[in-house]
Amino acid sequence: MTGIHADIDALKGLHQALVRYRHAQRDVTVSGEGQLTATRASLEARASRLRAQLELGQAEYAACQDRAAQADPDNPVDCSGYARAVEQNSGRLEQIRLWQQRIDAEASEFSGIAGQFADLLENDLPRMEEHLVAIIASLEAARRVQPAAS
16 A cells, blocks of 8 residues: 555545544533433422422421410420421522522533534534545545656
8 A cells, every 4th residue: 555545544534533523522412411401400309399398397387486376384385496497498498599500600601612512513523524525535536647658
């Protein structure tokens, strides 16, 4: 095999690698979007459960305060456990809300970058592949042309 044959074969290998890369990376961008969707859904499910627990805890705390208001002063009702539970669930819910905001901000940035990358994969890379195929075809055509005898 001559040097030009090896060069053409190397360019063909590069073309095949570019095609594989484009298809593999397309799957990566789709997977990233899927992971963001799953993360958002998981956080929302957790927030929903905590909101339900918080509402229940607030109702139990209010009922305890009613009982405490009607209780015998010699036998007070302790509502501190209910108050603590409401406070803890409120704090957890606030943390989830902060995480949701952070995920939304980061997802927005990711989507912008992923969109640019997807554009590269869908538009620029195929044009490069086409150009490379044209170069390969041109080199193969030039290889078939025999030099004129002098």
